[in-house]
Structures are given as C-alpha cells and as structure tokens.
Amino acid sequence: MQVSINVNGRNITADIVPDLMLLDFLRQHGCKSVKRGCDTGNCGLCTVFMDDRPVLSCSTLAARAQGHQVVTLEGLQEEARDFGVFIANQGAEQCGFCSPGLMINAIALFRENPNPTDEDILTYLAGNLCRCSGYEGQMRGIKAYLAFQHAKAEEVL
Numbered sequence: 001m002q003v004s005i006n007v008n009g010r011n012i013t014a015d016i017v018p019d020l021m022l023l024d025f026l027r028q029h030g031c032k033s034v035k036r037g038c039d040t041g042n043c044g045l046c047t048v049f050m051d052d053r054p055v056l057s058c059s060t061l062a063a064r065a066q067g068h069q070v071v072t073l074e075g076l077q078e079e080a081r082d083f084g085v086f087i088a089n090q091g092a093e094q095c096g097f098c099s100p101g102l103m104i105n106a107i108a109l110f111r112e113n114p115n116p117t118d119e120d121i122l123t124y125l126a127g128n129l130c131r132c133s134g135y136e137g138q139m140r141g142i143k144a145y146l147a148f149q150h151a152k153a154e155e156v157l
Contacts (some may be wrong), residue, residue: 003066007031008075016062017069022048025062025070033073033100037129044128047101048072054108056127073100079107079138085144099128106142116146 004013012029023046026034031142034057037045041059049059049071080103087102088091102125109116109124116124121142124133135138 001063003063005065005067006069007025007064008071013078013133018061018063019074020062021059021072022050022060022062022065025065027056031072035100037097042127042129043098043100044101044105045126047104048075049104049108051096052111054105076104076107083107083110083145083149084143086148087138087141090137090141090144092130092135092141093131094132098128098132102128102130102138109142110146110149114146118143124129 001018002013002015003025004011006012007026007029008031014025014027014029023034026048029098031048034048035045036058037043039058041056042103046058049055050060050065050068052071058140077087083103083106084099085094087099093099105124105128109121115122118139121139125138130138144157
C-alpha cells in the first residue's frame with residue numbers, strides 16, 4: 001500500500017506493508033529522535049506530533065498518518081533548543097534516551113497551557129518513562145524554562 005505523509009515539512013510518499021508502525025516509518029526516513037521503548041504505548045519515548053497533537057508512534061499505524069502532518073523533534077529544533085538547555089542544566093538528561101518524547105510532550109504543554117500548575121506539568125509527564133532520574137530535574141527544568149519565558153515576555157512589554 002502507498003502512503004503520503006508530511007514529515008517535518010517534507011512530503012514523503014512510500015510503499016509500506018499494512019502493519020508498519022509510524023515509529024518504524026519515521027526511523028526509516030531519518031527521524032532518529034523517535035525512540036522505541038516499550039512497543040505498548042506506555043513509555044512515551046516514541047511521542048511525535050500528528051497534526052499538532054502528541055501521539056504515540058509505536059501504537060499508530062503509518063497508514064493512519066496518510067495525508068497528515070507529522071512533526072518529530074528534528075522538525076522542532078528552534079522551539080526545542082532553549083528548553084533543552086534548561087533540562088540539561090538540571091541534570092535531567094542523564095542518558096538522554098527519554099528526552100525527545102519528554103520534549104515533545106513539554107512543547108505540547110507550553111503550547112496549550114503557558115501557565116501550568118505543578119499538577120498540570122505532572123499530568124503531561126505522566127506518560128514519559130525515565131529510568132535515570134527521579135523526574136525532579138525534569139520538573140525543575142520545566143519550571144525554570146517557564147520562568148525564563150515569562151521574564152522574557154515581561155521585557156518585551
């Protein structure tokens with residue numbers, strides 16, 4: 001079967017087998033930030049945006065992405081660059097394996113709720129498995145980044 005998917009602003013048309021997962025499609029087309037962790041939709045490592053919504057690519061058939069726009073961390077470099085520094089500064093990027101999925105979900109949070117409570121942040125992080133940290137560094141990084149963004153916005157005013 002043939003699919004056409006817009007990946008990071010580039011239209012990709014390919015012949016695929018019907019049971020190919022979106023995760024595998026993306027990795028075959030150079031998106032190495034998309035990680036395989038559990039293959040059950042429980043760890044969040046494979047999170048990507050599909051039509052601006054976070055989805056788990058390990059549990060989404062590539063055929064379901066037909067005609068949709070998919071964005072991986074490779075397509076969010078500018079938006080993710082500053083935030084990544086805050087995560088790294090808090091020691092929350094020990095091995096870095098979970099970082100792409102965490103960053104996609106955090107960016108979704110920032111877009112949907114620029115003033116999240118701690119509970120809101122924890123809700124967005126709930127689906128991201130990190131075996132290295134206790135999530136405290138990630139929480140500190142997110143809060144520091146939000147404080148930085150708010151201070152930057154105040155300077156503009």
